[in-house]
Amino acid sequence: MVKYDVAIIGGGILGTSISYWLSSLFDMQVCVIDKESDVGMHASSRNTGVVHSPFYLDPKKKEILAKSAFLSYDLWKALAEKSELPWKMVGTLEVALDEDQHKTLEKYMRWGIYNGIPQNELEILDRNEVIKKEPNVSCHSAVFCKRDAVVNYGMFTKQLKKESEKNGTKFLLNHEVSSIEKGPKINLKNNTNITANLIINCAGGNSLDVAKMFGMAQEYSDLHFRGEYWIAKKEHTNIVKTNVYSVTKFKDFPFLDPHWILRIDGRSEVGPNAVPVPGPETYSGYIGNAETLISKLSEIITGNAKKLLSNPDFISLVSKEWLSSISKTVMIDRIKQFIPKIKASFFSERGTAGIRTPIITPNGEFLPDVMELENEISYHILNYNSPGATGAPVYSAYVVKKLENKGFLDYTHNAKDSIWNFEKIVTQT
Numbered sequence: 376m377v378k379y380d381v382a383i384i385g386g387g388i389l390g391t392s393i394s395y396w397l398s399s400l401f402d403m404q405v406c407v408i409d410k411e412s413d414v415g416m417h418a419s420s421r422n423t424g425v426v427h428s429p430f431y432l433d434p435k436k437k438e439i440l441a442k443s444a445f446l447s448y449d450l451w452k453a454l455a456e457k458s459e460l461p462w463k464m465v466g467t468l469e470v471a472l473d474e475d476q477h478k479t480l481e482k483y484m485r486w487g488i489y490n491g492i493p494q495n496e497l498e499i500l501d502r503n504e505v506i507k508k509e510p511n512v513s514c515h516s517a518v519f520c521k522r523d524a525v526v527n528y529g530m531f532t533k534q535l536k537k538e539s540e541k542n543g544t545k546f547l548l549n550h551e552v553s554s555i556e557k558g559p560k561i562n563l564k565n566n567t568n569i570t571a572n573l574i575i576n577c578a579g580g581n582s583l584d585v586a587k588m589f590g591m592a593q594e595y596s597d598l599h600f601r602g603e604y605w606i607a608k609k610e611h612t613n614i615v616k617t618n619v620y621s622v623t624k625f626k627d628f629p630f631l632d633p634h635w636i637l638r639i640d641g642r643s644e645v646g647p648n649a650v651p652v653p654g655p656e657t658y659s660g661y662i663g664n665a666e667t668l669i670s671k672l673s674e675i676i677t678g679n680a681k682k683l684l685s686n687p688d689f690i691s692l693v694s695k696e697w698l699s700s701i702s703k704t705v706m707i708d709r710i711k712q713f714i715p716k717i718k719a720s721f722f723s724e725r726g727t728a729g730i731r732t733p734i735i736t737p738n739g740e741f742l743p744d745v746m747e748l749e750n751e752i753s754y755h756i757l758n759y760n761s762p763g764a765t766g767a768p769v770y771s772a773y774v775v776k777k778l779e780n781k782g783f784l785d786y787t788h789n790a791k792d793s794i795w796n797f798e799k800i801v802t803q804t
């Protein structure tokens with residue numbers, strides 16, 4: 376059985392970033408185990424690609440995600456410059472459709488400043504100022520955040536893998552973790568196994584299942600919501616030249632309403648919605664495979680998520696999201712509220728869907744922030760949702776510092792040349 380100092384389960388943007396920090400700071404054997412043929416094949420590539428400025432994140436309820444997103448901005452920019460990866464400043468308009476939503480924008484301005492966004496990069500615009508900036512956007516008012524950029528996070532993850540490999544990290548691709556035994560012994564689906572002094576669970580949509588393999592988080596459950604996109608035909612790509620989000624209607628649920636987004640490759644898209652699906656990889660269809668569907672249904676009927684079924688707001692959200700999945704017109708009508716010129720006929724091709732997997736607490740509520748769990752041999756990161764791609768460099772540094780403080784990383788320090796400055800980051804967080 377091959378032994379590592381640290382084994383990371385999951386080569387998404389989070390697991391790969393953690394491997395980068397560990398391998399650049401310590402003399403240690405690190406491996407990243409992923410079931411796919413490359414890193415970043417799931418949420419880390421299947422997302423909107425926005426480097427978010429956290430003006431819309433409650434600094435109390437989403438403290439970690441907000442701090443990480445704000446501070447990671449400069450790190451991603453530095454990586455893009457050094458590695459010649461595309462980076463496009465597009466800015467974001469967050470629109471309010473009425474006076475009530477305008478109050479939310481005023482709150483966003485306060486949160487944005489509290490979360491560190493410089494005042495000159497965040498402004499509130501009235502209806503006419505918005506029209507002057509974007510003639511096809513119609514709203515009551517908007518927050519404009521100038522610094523928002525778009526990138527390809529899949530490419531960023533692959534670049535970090537290269538940097539981590541230079542420091543000696545082994546990426547064990549096409550290796551699926553199937554169970555954990557005492558020892559600890561990580562059993563893989565190909566009948567081989569691995570051991571490590573510390574196992575870090577960064578398995579994204581499967582992270583709750585992996586935690587349960589360790590006998591942890593038994594009282595939690597999860598739900599999977601597919602975010603779908605439609606791509607604008609070439610001749611309609613430029614009807615709006617900035618990202619446009621709207622104030623979300625269901626504030627207690629962890630999704631933003633579908634938006635107008637610019638992609639790094641020059642396309643424009645609308646999306647994502649949030650359609651409930653049975654599995655973390657049900658990228659098309661609604662029922663996945665029979666086994667996944669049955670197990671998810673019985674989990675919902677008997678578990679914490681059952682309580683959500685009696686919440687009228689949740690039922691209303693789900694019905695709306697289903698309709699916008701089945702009907703392109705319903706999806707585009709959601710955007711029509713602030714881009715009146717838009718028509719379903721402007722879109723003929725679906726974009727790449729991605730799946731978000733929020734964790735449901737024992738009380739039947741969506742967990743608002745990231746959750747970390749540990750025992751003597753393992754550390755688990757659950758509910759690492761949007762804007763998780765934006766925040767990955769800083770959040771992962773923060774996790775490594777925490778692991779060191781807790782005594783999990785008793786190895787010789789051997790700081791190698793790094794694209795990012797670890798000490799500077801962890802003293803800021």
Ligand SMILES: Cc1cc2nc3c(=O)[nH]c(=O)nc-3n(C[C@H](O)[C@H](O)[C@H](O)COP(=O)(O)OP(=O)(O)OC[C@H]3O[C@@H](n4cnc5c(N)ncnc54)[C@H](O)[C@@H]3O)c2cc1C
Binds near residue numbers: 389414425603
């Ligand atoms: C539709 C959508 C839009 C989003 N938009 C944005 C955005 O614009 N900006 C932003 O900042 N964030 C966005 N996010 C959030 C962001 O993409 C995620 O927070 C982030 O990618 C999570 O990274 P991860 O590494 O935790 O998960 P993942 O990328 O899903 O990685 C988990 C990895 O674990 C592997 N794995 C799972 N189980 C096993 C197993 N048993 N054995 C071995 N390997 C396993 C998987 O193969 C996968 O590679 C969006 C997400 C979605 C879904």
